[in-house]
Amino acid sequence: xxxxxxxxxxxxxxxxxxxxxxxxxxxxxxxxxxxxxxxxxxxxxxxxxxxxxxxxxxxxxxxxxxxxxxxxxxxxxxxxxxxxxxxxxxxxxxxxxxxxxxxxxxxxxxxxxxxxxxxxxxxxxxxxxxxxxxxxxxxxxxxxxxxxxxxxxxxxxxxxxxxxxxxxxxxxxxxxxxxxxxxxxxxxxxxxxxxxxxxxxxxxxxxxxxxxxxxxxxxxxxxxxxxxxxxxxxxxxxxxxxxxxxxxxxxxxxxxxxxxxxxxxxxxxxxxxxxxxxxxxxxxxxxxxxxxxxxxxxxxxxxxxxxxxxxxxxxxxxxxxxxxxxxxxxxxxxxxxxxxxxxxxxxxxxxxxxxxxxxxxxxxxxxxxxxxxxxxxxxxxxxxxxxxx
Amino acid sequence: xxxxxxxxxxxxxxxxxxxxxxxxxxxxxxxxxxxxxxxxxxxxxxxxxxxxxxxxxxxxxxxxxxxxxxxxxxxxxxxxxxxxxxxxxxxxxxxxxxxxxxxxxxxxxxxxxxxxxxxxxxxxxxxxxxxxxxxxxxxxxxxxxxxxxxxxxxxxxxxxxxxxxxxxxxxxxxxxxxxxxxxxxxxxxxxxxxxxxxxxxxxxxxxxxxxxxxxxxxxxxxxxxxxxxxxxxxxxxxxxxxxxxxxxxxxxxxxxxxxxxxxxxxxxxxxxxxxxxxxxxxxxxxxxxxxxxxxxxxxxxxxxxxxxxxxxxxxxxxxxxx
Numbered sequence: 001x002x003x004x005x006x007x008x009x010x011x012x013x014x015x016x017x018x019x020x021x022x023x024x025x026x027x028x029x030x031x032x033x034x035x036x037x038x039x040x041x042x043x044x045x046x047x048x049x050x051x052x053x054x055x056x057x058x059x060x061x062x063x064x065x066x067x068x069x070x071x072x073x074x075x076x077x078x079x080x081x082x083x084x085x086x087x088x089x090x091x092x093x094x095x096x097x098x099x100x101x102x103x104x105x106x107x108x109x110x111x112x113x114x115x116x117x118x119x120x121x122x123x124x125x126x127x128x129x130x131x132x133x134x135x136x137x138x139x140x141x142x143x144x145x146x147x148x149x150x151x152x153x154x155x156x157x158x159x160x161x162x163x164x165x166x167x168x169x170x171x172x173x174x175x176x177x178x179x180x181x182x183x184x185x186x187x188x189x190x191x192x193x194x195x196x197x198x199x200x201x202x203x204x205x206x207x208x209x210x211x212x213x214x215x216x217x218x219x220x221x222x223x224x225x226x227x228x229x230x231x232x233x234x235x236x237x238x239x240x241x242x243x244x245x246x247x248x249x250x251x252x253x254x255x256x257x258x259x260x261x262x263x264x265x266x267x268x269x270x271x272x273x274x275x276x277x278x279x280x281x282x283x284x285x286x287x288x289x290x291x292x293x294x295x296x297x298x299x300x301x302x303x304x305x306x307x308x309x310x311x312x313x314x315x316x317x318x319x320x321x322x323x324x325x326x327x328x329x330x331x332x333x334x335x336x337x338x339x340x341x342x343x344x345x346x347x348x349x350x351x352x353x354x355x356x357x358x359x360x361x362x363x364x365x366x367x368x369x370x371x372x373x374x375x376x377x378x379x380x381x382x383x384x385x386x387x388x389x
Numbered sequence: 390x391x392x393x394x395x396x397x398x399x400x401x402x403x404x405x406x407x408x409x410x411x412x413x414x415x416x417x418x419x420x421x422x423x424x425x426x427x428x429x430x431x432x433x434x435x436x437x438x439x440x441x442x443x444x445x446x447x448x449x450x451x452x453x454x455x456x457x458x459x460x461x462x463x464x465x466x467x468x469x470x471x472x473x474x475x476x477x478x479x480x481x482x483x484x485x486x487x488x489x490x491x492x493x494x495x496x497x498x499x500x501x502x503x504x505x506x507x508x509x510x511x512x513x514x515x516x517x518x519x520x521x522x523x524x525x526x527x528x529x530x531x532x533x534x535x536x537x538x539x540x541x542x543x544x545x546x547x548x549x550x551x552x553x554x555x556x557x558x559x560x561x562x563x564x565x566x567x568x569x570x571x572x573x574x575x576x577x578x579x580x581x582x583x584x585x586x587x588x589x590x591x592x593x594x595x596x597x598x599x600x601x602x603x604x605x606x607x608x609x610x611x612x613x614x615x616x617x618x619x620x621x622x623x624x625x626x627x628x629x630x631x632x633x634x635x636x637x638x639x640x641x642x643x644x645x646x647x648x649x650x651x652x653x654x655x656x657x658x659x660x661x662x663x664x665x666x667x668x669x670x671x672x673x674x675x676x677x678x679x680x681x682x683x684x685x686x687x688x689x690x691x692x693x694x695x696x697x698x699x700x701x702x703x704x705x706x707x708x709x710x711x
Binding site: 308317347382 | 441
């Protein structure tokens with residue numbers, strides 16, 4: 001049985017082209033780029049190409065920084081803790097504004113900083129699940145706010161936030177703006193030349209690059225105390241020997257992601273919509289978030305009477321990989337905070353199943369997935385009793 | 390932490406093969422109709438427990454022989470995760486053939502144990518233990534329904550941790566006996582709070598009537614008060630501090646010795662007390678008529694020493710100094 005991977009918001013397959021591009025840097029050109037000899041020197045031209053691709057991919061200017069690091073979690077920590085260290089701990093500003101639907105790597109870091117004395121404001125979302133400039137305006141205080149951190153697109157729902165407007169509002173007020181763009185790269189145009197963000201983070205494994213490498217964009221003129229001290233790699237802004245093969249891979253993955261944006265917006269969207277339509281034909285099913293407000297690859301669906309973890313279990317049984325925000329599947333048994341913030345019905349929260357596609361998803365896979373979903377919902381509803389009330 | 394915890398296990402690899410099998414093909418899923426019960430000359434019981442909005446809900450069907458109170462057949466339906474479905478299935482199976490009174494004794498721990506592949510390896514990961522509690526609750530509800538009584542009549546004691554079925558009495562007892570000071574210690578001793586963690590403090594997965602943090606604080610407060618009372622209440626002279634011992638000695642002297650000395654125009658002071666392993670020496674000084682009185686180094690001295698020995702501690706020696 002061929003497995004079907006519909007959990008691309010969790011991680012993605014490494015594009016075989018990316019894997020091939022990385023290959024020479026393991027056993028042949030394996031030098032430390034800091035070394036003076038040829039082993040070290042010979043990798044530099046390739047690293048420069050990778051950096052060019054990353055800069056081009058998000059529209060960064062040569063004077064801006066894209067700091068290569070371990071992942072978006074590290075990038076987000078660097079921004080939040082750096083701002084706390086430079087601006088809040090010093091007493092110049094007081095608060096960080098974020099949202100109630102951020103990824104744990106932002107949310108938990110904010111909670112830590114709150115324990116260190118920072119004031120953290122969690123913005124609510126509107127009925128569509130979106131943070132609007134109006135909501136931000138109510139809480140933005142140029143004198144107090146050190147940073148606003150809002151994700152570009154939500155990992156659970158795929159809902160896209162109006163980052164251009166939110167960032168512009170912050171710029172007008174002289175407040176730093178950070179966006180976690182992990183779920184946006186390769187799905188939407190991300191252009192820091194036209195969107196005035198100060199910080200932007202991304203992770204290669206979400207766009208068909210390898211795990212364990214990411215990037216942090218910092219706009220020219222913005223200084224931030226680094227998270228890692230040590231050697232002078234990345235101009236002293238992120239110490240630690242650069243993971244050369246992964247940087248090469250991330251560079252190509254970024255170029256491919258950007259060059260496939262049209263494909264993502266047309267073909268991936270077409271497949272997503274087809275799967276979504278099939279789901280909506282199942283009685284008592286629901287899709288969370290309006291289609292036009294979401295990234296083109298994401299579906300968050302609920303099936304009345306079908307608990308999320310049980311559904312994922314059944315799908316897995318038939319070789320289909322998906323994910324659930326059901327409390328039952330989490331270590332803590334806590335309801336998913338994103339769903340709580342969106343004000344979803346409690347019944348729906350326990351049934352939510354996320355299906356996320358990629359440019360590698362095929363028509364045949366979508367057809368089979370749709371058939372399996374229908375079958376699994378039928379089986380689980382035959383065990384369940386709440387749906388027949 | 391350590392090697393295994395750092396990367397962590399996945400949820401499903403911690404399910405036993407029996408849980409997986411029951412999840413994939415529950416044997417007792419379904420309903421019992423009025424007609425089916427009637428054919429068996431049985432009384433049909435149908436009860437629901439839990440709610441879809443809580444993430445877990447189960448409906449239990451029993452066909453009970455009204456003459457023997459024996460459960461002839463049991464079936465279930467469940468909205469819930471794999472653990473909820475598997476534990477409901479085995480719960481229904483365990484009911485069949487038992488009397489209602491026997492069935493009430495089935496706990497979620499019995500359910501979990503019968504889902505194990507190997508006797509000493511849990512069938513489900515700790516945080517999923519919560520999902521098996523429902524199986525216990527729904528049986529009690531069905532039994533109450535059958536007998537026409539209130540559900541609480543089956544509960545002998547207050548359960549604090551449902552997942553591990555630990556009672557309020559047990560928790561208070563281990564805190565006292567082992568002088569426990571943290572919730573983590575309570576969990577180590579009793580397993581209470583080790584599973585879904587709802588009973589540790591408010592704000593967990595579900596609301597509980599008792600929380601470990603509160604029980605710990607209340608019990609520690611009680612212990613503190615008792616210890617204080619015992620210190621000042623002359624209950625245990627030997628374990629008092631030297632300052633408290635001196636106070637107790639002075640009190641005995643004031644009550645039983647000094648009135649007699651004063652009546653004869655004399656008096657005494659405690660100058661010092663010294664404690665060694667086998668003796669508590671009280672150094673005294675006489676005043677007034679006592680000075681130069683022959684009895685002060687014989688009869689009076691013995692009387693003082695005997696009174697202190699009797700009332701406080703046989704180790705006491707009294708030595709006059711000039």
